[in-house]
Amino acid sequence: MEKIRPNEIADALEELVFTGEFKDGDRLDEITLAARFGVSRTPIREALQRLVVSGLAEQLPRRGVFIRQPGPMDLMEMFETMAEIEAACGRLAALRISDTALGTLEQTNARCQAAVTAGDVDGYYRGNQQFHQVIYHETGNSFLEHEALRLNRRLSAFRRVQLRWRGRMAQSMAEHETVVMALRDGNAVLAADTLRSHVAVQGERFHQLIASLRMAAQ
Amino acid sequence: MEKIRPNEIADALEELVFTGEFKDGDRLDEITLAARFGVSRTPIREALQRLVVSGLAEQLPRRGVFIRQPGPMDLMEMFETMAEIEAACGRLAALRISDTALGTLEQTNARCQAAVTAGDVDGYYRGNQQFHQVIYHETGNSFLEHEALRLNRRLSAFRRVQLRWRGRMAQSMAEHETVVMALRDGNAVLAADTLRSHVAVQGERFHQLIASLRMAAQ
DNA sequence: GTCAACAATCTTGTATACAAGAAATAGCAT
DNA sequence: ATGCTATTTCTTGTATACAAGATTGTTGAC
Numbered sequence: 001m002e003k004i005r006p007n008e009i010a011d012a013l014e015e016l017v018f019t020g021e022f023k024d025g026d027r028l029d030e031i032t033l034a035a036r037f038g039v040s041r042t043p044i045r046e047a048l049q050r051l052v053v054s055g056l057a058e059q060l061p062r063r064g065v066f067i068r069q070p071g072p073m074d075l076m077e078m079f080e081t082m083a084e085i086e087a088a089c090g091r092l093a094a095l096r097i098s099d100t101a102l103g104t105l106e107q108t109n110a111r112c113q114a115a116v117t118a119g120d121v122d123g124y125y126r127g128n129q130q131f132h133q134v135i136y137h138e139t140g141n142s143f144l145e146h147e148a149l150r151l152n153r154r155l156s157a158f159r160r161v162q163l164r165w166r167g168r169m170a171q172s173m174a175e176h177e178t179v180v181m182a183l184r185d186g187n188a189v190l191a192a193d194t195l196r197s198h199v200a201v202q203g204e205r206f207h208q209l210i211a212s213l214r215m216a217a218q
Numbered sequence: 219m220e221k222i223r224p225n226e227i228a229d230a231l232e233e234l235v236f237t238g239e240f241k242d243g244d245r246l247d248e249i250t251l252a253a254r255f256g257v258s259r260t261p262i263r264e265a266l267q268r269l270v271v272s273g274l275a276e277q278l279p280r281r282g283v284f285i286r287q288p289g290p291m292d293l294m295e296m297f298e299t300m301a302e303i304e305a306a307c308g309r310l311a312a313l314r315i316s317d318t319a320l321g322t323l324e325q326t327n328a329r330c331q332a333a334v335t336a337g338d339v340d341g342y343y344r345g346n347q348q349f350h351q352v353i354y355h356e357t358g359n360s361f362l363e364h365e366a367l368r369l370n371r372r373l374s375a376f377r378r379v380q381l382r383w384r385g386r387m388a389q390s391m392a393e394h395e396t397v398v399m400a401l402r403d404g405n406a407v408l409a410a411d412t413l414r415s416h417v418a419v420q421g422e423r424f425h426q427l428i429a430s431l432r433m434a435a436q
Numbered sequence: 437g438t439c440a441a442c443a444a445t446c447t448t449g450t451a452t453a454c455a456a457g458a459a460a461t462a463g464c465a466t
Numbered sequence: 467a468t469g470c471t472a473t474t475t476c477t478t479g480t481a482t483a484c485a486a487g488a489t490t491g492t493t494g495a496c
Binding site for chain 3: 257259279280
């Protein structure tokens, strides 16, 4: 096994949690992980601490740390929070976005449109990610940007699944157009409201999400 | 020194950062801290990891971890983010708050009013904290509640200072009344807007905050 | 056969030893 | 005296040894 930096271990573990290689309730055995990464237990324990603080895992004293995958309820709450944060980003970005950033958003939307036409889910996903990250950045608030990115990353796996639902990409695309329009007009309320409902998981989409959860659990 | 649990070390360190015993740029020496808490370096290092992940400290490889007190710019961004999160909480709470919680808010406001009359800053601070925490809770979203509490706690020291400014308590009190009214009416927009400007640091209050920062740095 | 108690084993938590890089200091040359 | 280099010392990062608690397996009694 090649040399691995300590920080990379935490990132790698996070990735393994996100991608679902570690299932809910799995115990993260220090010795096994130490062997897997070719290091001693010490850096593994430090990485585990980070997972626990990030809320990705739970630590039971003298028992170990256990993966804590979000359940349906957790996910609902996280998506609702994400929707509110996106709305806040949209509101601030509407007040502050630069012309060049608006141009970037238009280019991104063009690529998204192409992905929709081609039925390219991964392509759309990448474009969608860039779209949102540009908006985070255009809040001019690096703290908020960071928080938005953190939650976005946490939910990215679930977002991806949602795009596979029939008609979702096209609908998402239309919402993007409205957001850009609102941002160009400096219409903070419209930008916020559109982004909120763009991200929110309501009605039928809730059931879709739960269904995809069940699949992932197997 | 009495026996101390590992988690308590991280909490204690956090407290020392918040209360300002550790100044910006201070290096957290592992050996010194180990001696201070009467443990070996290992649990100290785990506590330091937590500080770093929480963003309270910064880790430079092979150099150590350094306290990272927020500067004026950071504080502005954090307060703006807090304002947006409070607005989101107000919006959701307006849709979901229970009658009993509304009653609690009114009682809390009564105590706040008494504190304003008495010029009791600490009393008002406690009432204010409870006021906001009830709103967080009434979002019915424990994830958002947790995030709001986290940022609130991070900013609490700075908020406290602000109350000492002439007229701030009375103004804050009036805003509380408006919020309760909006929540009772289910007026999500008014609740959100009022809470946003209640928390936001704008105009003269920005200068007040910076001034208090300079005091704290000495 | 089932349950309980005890023992063996395994895992986490902590301390310490060791390795490696960074800062500080001393020595040397200009 | 000053600046550069080499060595020393100190600190972090990692591995390992040890202690304490939890789990599991076995044995024995009923």
